[in-house]
Amino acid sequence: MQHLVPLDNLVAALSRLPGIGRRTAERMAMALVQDGRGLMRILANALLEADEGIACCERCGSVTLSGINPCDLCIKPRRDAHILCVVESPGDIMKIEQSGGFQGRYHALMGKLSPMHGTSAADLRVDKLLHRIADEGIEEVLIALGTDVESDATASYLKEVLAPRDVKISRIAFGLPAGSAIEYSDAATLARAISGRQEI
Amino acid sequence: MQHLVPLDNLVAALSRLPGIGRRTAERMAMALVQDGRGLMRILANALLEADEGIACCERCGSVTLSGINPCDLCIKPRRDAHILCVVESPGDIMKIEQSGGFQGRYHALMGKLSPMHGTSAADLRVDKLLHRIADEGIEEVLIALGTDVESDATASYLKEVLAPRDVKISRIAFGLPAGSAIEYSDAATLARAISGRQEI
Incomplete structure (x- = not known):
């Protein structure tokens, strides 16, 4: 059977989408x-159109x-300009x-520390974060990263880098997800929920 | 958050790919x-390029x-012009x-009989098949459809339509797949392998 180059190229391009194998x-x-x-x-x-417009x-x-760059979220005056939420990716912002x-x-870092994937601190948008903290009069940095090892490492790194700055550092709470029961929770989630307990 | 029309359109277009849900x-x-x-x-x-070239x-x-239309497979003189293999889709030909x-x-039918999906005999390329049988002096039609109910229905329909024509009708064998053991075969496969037994 003849070789169909445009078809091969299409398969190769589609294979580069996340989670899409060759088959x-x-x-x-x-x-x-x-x-x-x-x-x-x-x-x-x-x-x-997305490549042009987004x-x-x-x-x-x-x-x-x-x-619209900087985006609406950055320029809307109604939003609190003193607290910055640091996330891994634009999808997390959505x-x-x-x-x-x-x-x-x-503030999206565009990644997290991951020696496995060759992502080091220099690859993240930390420099920009420090500039923004200084320029925009940020009072609190809320770290909204996940619960995996790489997110924890990234949060620790940020805490270290931000320590000398005059800024409050917080991290989103970890505990039971909404609508879940103790019975079905895993041990790690329960341990984090207990250590993060709050007075009511 | 503002509505990003190009992003929404991209998500909608990607959702139309087979097996791709909204998430x-x-x-x-x-x-x-x-x-x-x-x-x-x-x-x-x-x-x-694929849209243009394929x-x-x-x-x-x-x-x-x-x-190259008709394709290489249709015009290569080395190929046996008297036997037509009927399949569901171009992928099956590959x-x-x-x-x-x-x-x-x-000869690809571009589908199979499926009341569930609204595919009736008129949607398949059966008319073209009948014309080809007459025009090309076809002696044998080999039906290479799968083992599901819809394929069986399509094969039966073809058998009926082709019966009045002076043409041998065959269907690919069903039985144990290559490299498999009796121990791990399902009942339906075994039953078909036994009913399709051949002298050796």
């Missing part, structure tokens, strides 16, 4: 080829329209916004 | 936004370069070619 990419490519409703072109156009905010790292639990500003 | 599409879109190596544009270009052969339905077990020509 899945092949299945996707064949579905796109057979699709009679122009999905191939619809997807290509959506990608080109950017990461140069200040906080959040996803924004290319024309999640926290959806929760409605935070009204300050954000 | 996965969102994760993919965010990975594409954050990717610093131009993956968004690479994927868009691969899609556009087509389904108008004769057999196989995947081919747009400029699979059978990779097996090296067939040297005739192909």
Whole structure:
């Protein structure tokens, strides 16, 4: 059978999407080829429009329209400008916004410390964070990283770097997730919930 | 948070890929936004090039370069022009070619009978199959469909439609897959292997 270079290239490009192996990419490519409703072109156009129209905010790292940079979250006067929420990625900002639990500003590190993946402190947007703390009169840095080892290491590193600054450092609470029962909780979650207990 | 139309459109387009739900599409879109190596544009270009350069052969339905239509498989003189292998989709043609077990020509139905998915006989390329049988002097039609209910229904339908024609109808064998043991076979596979037994 002849070699179909455009098909091979499509499979290779699809394989680079997160969580997509070669088999899945092949299945996707064949579905796109057979699709009679122009999905191939619809997807290509959506990608080109997103590539043109979407950017990461140069200040906080959040996803924004290319024309609105710094983003809405950075410039809205209603938001508390004295508290910065530090997250791993722009997706985390969207999640926290959806929760409605935070009204300050954000700072995405664009990664976390991970020797396994070759991410060191220099790869994170920590320099920018320090500049912002100085320039914007930040009073509190709320670290909103996950509970995995790499997040813990990143939080410790931030705590160390921020210690000399005149800024309050907090971290989001760890404990039982909403709607869960003690019965179904794992030991590590329970231990963290107990050590983080609060007076009521 | 402001509504990012290009991002929403990208998520919607990615959700239309087979096996991709909304959550996965969102994760993919965010990975594409954050990717610093131009993956968004690479994927868009691969899609556009495939859309331009890849087509389904108008004769057999196989995947081919747009400029080579009918495809290589249809025009290669070395291939046996008297036997047509009927399959569900172009992907199946690639699979059978990779097996090296067939040297005739192909005909993809572009689907199978499926009341559940609203696919009726009129949606399949059966008319074209009948024309080809008459025009190309086909002597044998080898039905290479799977073992599911819909494939069985499609095979029965084809058998009925082809019965009045002067053509041998065969179907690929069902039995134990290569390298498997009786011990690990399911009852349905074993029953089919026994009923399809051959003299040795």
